[in-house]
Amino acid sequence: MTDPAATAEAAAASSSRGRSGNGRVGREPYDIAAVLDIAVSAFNEFGYDATSISILAERLGTSKSAIYYHVSGKEDLLRLALDRAIGGLEAVLQLEEASVGNAEARLQFVVRGAVRVLVDDLPYVTLLLRLRGNTEIEREALERRRTFDHAVAILVDEARAEGSLRADIDARTTTRLLFGMINSIVDWYRSGGALTREQLADDVIAVAFGGLERR
């Protein structure tokens, strides 16, 4: 087997073309993060299965085999992309504000954090949310997503217990409807428009927690 770059660990930029003479040996490499960006964008456009390595090569201005020098295969690109998406969501739960204060405040913090991750890594999270679970890599990502959802469901439970949230609807249903609303953002939000990221987060929280009706 060849396997030179050991399937390209992490998506951290290595360097951008043009420089030289900075201690490296051999030719200037492509930016792996750029490869991943183009791959994710194409996966979202055509679907993972329908995206050929040829089109990725074309959009990168290289050949198919050049891609195989950097990653071990198509699934490797998917793995790297999904890891970034789900990693971003998981990080929200690790922040201090997700653990201190009353449950409703913690839940709102997580909702706001999720919206931020969705907007900041929109293409990556879009890919994650459209998985079907047909390969082992997809199933692993879905499992991590389920764990995330479960953690949020516990927050919902706690907020109900403290009397902040309505208790007439099943907690799992509540969580799913809440994240249905949040996740739909990837289907229509585009940065650069009139609606900023923080305004969007405000709106989501206002609608989800306060409801559509005038009070």
Added chain:
Amino acid sequence: MTDPAATAEAAAASSSRGRSGNGRVGREPYDIAAVLDIAVSAFNEFGYDATSISILAERLGTSKSAIYYHVSGKEDLLRLALDRAIGGLEAVLQLEEASVGNAEARLQFVVRGAVRVLVDDLPYVTLLLRLRGNTEIEREALERRRTFDHAVAILVDEARAEGSLRADIDARTTTRLLFGMINSIVDWYRSGGALTREQLADDVIAVAFGGLERR
């Protein structure tokens, strides 16, 4: 060209295997609706592009070419399926209750109707909601969906004008968040569980209009 059944108009059942001698000529046909059901189920499982005609044939217990006797091609199956999904949603807007009474009541009726269609034709609507718009057929379905969304956005506008709905959030954002919540149903709801269709519709309306917070 072959085109015997004229690309199989409508999804109405033709007949089910087993009968005979009822005025027909030739052999007993497969039920076209059954073909469509299996196709839609596979499209949802693997994605449209990643679903091969071979696997459809295998699941139907026939050969690839047998399928081509009934439909003009893979896209024909997609067209029939999408037409059923979007047609169901459009039908909700045609019902009398969508046009009479105050705007909030009409909006809630449409939301309830949409939930019913989602649940009743779950696989078909799932397919519709996961479109990417890479073929002409997909773009046509997306266009019809946009028209549907627009009609609902007008309802939201009217409900705001009559003072029923909050007016501090953009009407388009409101509509998108509302349908984000509704559409997410296809990702997790499965009939046969404890949550009935009407209870689900009640919950959606309660959360969307009343909000998560205890009042």
Added chain:
DNA sequence: AGCTACTTACCGATCGTTCAGTAACGATAT
């Protein structure tokens, strides 16, 4: 006989992936 509803065999195109060869560089030896 005449029609429907297939089956078997095959088509060219495209898929993800591999492989042998090589161009571009920094480092080292002469």
Added chain:
DNA sequence: ATATCGTTACTGAACGATCGGTAAGTAGCT
């Protein structure tokens, strides 16, 4: 200063498998 070497980063051609779709023949029925 030049030649050589090792390493990286590729290129171009080809692989077997599978894709959607077709052509020709045939079994089952009235």
